Amino acid sequence: MAAVGDHGSPDSYRSPLASRYASPEMCFVFSDRYKFRTWRQLWLWLAEAEQTLGLPITDEQIQEMKSNLDNIDFKMAAEEEKRLRHDVMAHVHTFGHCCPKAAGIIHLGATSCYVGDNTACTADHSGETLLSLDSGSLHGSPELEACPG
Numbered sequence: 326m327a328a329v330g331d332h333g334s335p336d337s338y339r340s341p342l343a344s345r346y347a348s349p350e351m352c353f354v355f356s357d358r359y360k361f362r363t364w365r366q367l368w369l370w371l372a373e374a375e376q377t378l379g380l381p382i383t384d385e386q387i388q389e390m391k392s393n394l395d396n397i398d399f400k401m402a403a404e405e406e407k408r409l410r411h412d413v414m415a416h417v418h419t420f421g422h423c424c425p426k427a428a429g430i431i432h433l434g435a436t437s438c439y440v441g442d443n444t445a446c447t448a449d450h451s452g453e454t455l456l457s458l459d460s461g462s463l464h465g466s467p468e469l470e471a472c473p474g
Contacts, residue, residue: 334356335356335357335361335397335399336356336357337352337353338353338354338355338356348455348459350455354448355452357399358397359451360444360448361397361399361402361416362394362395362397363440363444363447363448364413364416365393365394365416367439367440367443368390368431368432368440369387369390369391369394371434371439372386372387372430373387375433380430380433382430385426386424386426386427386430387427389424389425389426390420390424390427390431393420393423396423398422398423401419401422402415402419403415411437412437413432413437413440413441417431
C-alpha cells in the first residue's frame with residue numbers, strides 16, 4: 326500500500342488533506358485502485374447473475390473476468406478516457422482488453438450509475454467500518470461530544 330497521501334499512486338486517495346488526517350487504510354478505500362477494482366467486481370457479479378438468468382454467458386467468460394479483477398492498466402484507462410471522454414466506458418474497454426472473450430458482456434445491460442453508485446456506497450460503508458474500528462480513540466473527545474446525534 327502506498328504512503329498516506331501519495332499523490333502519484335492509484336493505491337491512495339489523492340487530497341492535500343489525506344496526508345494530514347487520513348489513515349493509509351482510509352486512503353486506500355477512496356483510491357482509484359479500490360474504485361476500479363470494485364467496478365470490475367460489480368461487472369463480474371452482474372455477468373454471473375445474467376448467466377443464472379439464462380443469458381448466453383459462458384463459464385469461460387466468467388473465469389476470464391475473475392482472473393483479471395486486479396489486472397488494471399491505469400495508463401490504458403487514462404488514454405481510453407481521454408479518447409472516449411467517459412470514465413466508465415474507458416474502464417469497460419480496459420477490462421475488455423485483458424478479457425477479450427468476455428469483452429462483449431462487460432457492463433451488459435447496466436448503466437454508469439450501476440458501478441458509480443454501488444461503488445460509492447461500498448466505499449462509504451468501508452470507510453464507516455474503518456471509523457467504527459477506530460472509534461475507541463474518539464470516545465470522550467470534545468470533537469465527538471460536540472457532534473449531534
